[in-house]
Amino acid sequence: MAYKRSIDAFEFYNRAKTGEKCTQDDWDLMHIPMKAMELKQKYGLDFKGEFVPTDSDMIEKLFKAGFDMLLEAGIFVTDTNRIVRYTEDEIWDAIRNPMPEFQLGTGRDAVTMRRRTIGDKRGPLIQGGPTGSPVSEDIFYELHMSYALEKEVDTIVNGVMMTVRGYPPVPKTPFEILAAKTETRLIKQAAAVAGRPGMAV
């Protein structure tokens, strides 16, 4: 059946209010493991010890199993204890309409995300940084500059400040907001002083 319109945050929210009820324990301990096991068996998945697959038929089976997992299980919403489900056409709508290649950053420091293939001769982009690791307030700027100074690095991924103005950035307090804004400002400044003011974070 054709979908009425593409899924977006608003349609997802509406479904999160009306979807099938389920407890989180049932979701975590029954729905997820049983459906994953069922689909593994249905598609006869066996990775045979390979890190990167060479069997294109088995790769396709994994894709179908993942697609079916999303279609048949759906997404559990923790606030409402309901399941949001998509139709097959709604999932294909997203697959057929991805964002095309795009730019991260600005000016001469911008880099372009381009599609790669298995075994592609072009290397991937490098997003260097602490990836959410804890970082002391007093060396936050210097530590992030160590990434911006590396030519191998194309964009920055941030660490997390342990304190801001000496206070812990406790969630849902003004210090959390101050820490988030300070992290971004210090990283942008570190990239600029490293000679890359347009580098994306």
Add this chain to the structure above:
Amino acid sequence: MLPSDSHEVSQLNELKIDLEAISVIAHYHGNSDIIMDEQMPIYGGYAGGLEETAIIDVASSINAFVMSGASWHLDGPVHIRWGSTNTRETLAVAGWASAAITNHTEFMQGNQYYPCAGPCTEMCFLELAAQAITDSASGREILSGVAAAKGVVTDKTTGMEARMMGEVARSAAGVDIAEINKILDKLVASYEKDYGNAPAGKTFQECYDIKTITPTDEHVKVYEGARKKLEGFGLVFK
């Protein structure tokens, strides 16, 4: 932040979300921001074993584009026992899931790095190199890291880990996949017995001159040693 920065929203384990995240997604779309949808499936967690976790990984990756309208998906299969993305099992989950998404969609995908060892150690460089080889060969568009020492110890990350990630990813690009698997088998075998007693490594302050933002001679020497070891496993640096 500018619209051309990556704006993060995270899914929950496994195939779950909270409504605060949905509001954040609406905000990003309202600003025409680049959206990075993040999710780290847990090997040995709710899904179970290797193939089951890869199924969840593929489903979460597709969901990033259905639910979040993401520009790119940041993956990160992680081992429940070791808290690492660089184990034999989690590398296989990442490699297979990336291949499935790469061959059957045009989605852009990244992966994040959580080695067991801390900075300025050979093991840290070898662990992250294994993931960079896997990610580059399996078609991922962007590599994100490195959260050395499992990303839980204050100040234990430095730019040198990202340098190795870049050098190795470029060198693995275009290499025959059967050869990639042979290199990975030898490389992972060289460190996988040491997860339980991985070297703690040094803090940024201990392995960089923080006035000039320059790695210490020791850090450069450890880097060179790891590079030589990788060449011994068959990786040809480009």
